[in-house]
Amino acid sequence: MGSGVDPSLHAACEHARKDDERSRRREAPRVCTANSLARYWADDKPYVEDTEVVALPSFLSAADIEELAMAVSLGGKARNAGWASLSSTLQGVPHDVAFSDVHVALYLHRDGYFQTSHRELFCKCIAAMREQASSLCDPKAPLHVRCIEFHTYAEGGGLIEPDHRDNGSVLTMSALVSNPRDTSGGHFVTFSFGQPVVHELSRGDALLFSSERLHNVSTVAGGQRCALVIELWVQPTNSRDRFS
């Protein structure tokens, strides 16, 4: 594991290193289909871990971030997954799903809310994803919204499981909404040749990547981390969660 990587990512880093070795020896599948969620070999596609992670610095403006906060508080008003042991710091955060006591997400695409009520910001996000992704997928491929999620991680939260990929999606964008000065830990991590790459993001910065690339979020050690996450896929637009 490279220096400076949170120890909570030890297992994920070990997995990434071994997976990279096996993949380069062609002993492990290198590509996922976008349709069946199955992973398979494909000689005509680049190895997904060698594809670019596109940085979009200052992608969200201060006004965009204010608008997002409104979308969460008004659009997600009173939504709560009913997770009994949810951390008290997340009790007032609108959410549809709790991944743990300290990590929740709100589906902003539910019933097309974000697409209709925040159309300009939605179009800005999708246009950037399509325009900046020419190295990641066919620019003309018809892609639809799989999910538009607002994630909140409280202290102790993270996305540390080994082999985390957004299987089934084509493009993922993660934009940092919280101010990293108010958060300790909670770094977005990808892997290059099996080694962790810690992305030092400022508020409003976004990353765009092939959804099937390995990625993690190191454990938040203090404060909260908030991020807007958008996934596009070839299947029809979802209007409920990640799967429907």
Ligand SMILES: O=C(O)CCC(=O)C(=O)O
């Ligand atoms: O919080 C993030 O930036 C990424 C979240 C993520 O990768 C996921 O929910 O699949």
Ligand SMILES: [Fe+2]
């Ligand atoms: Fe993910």
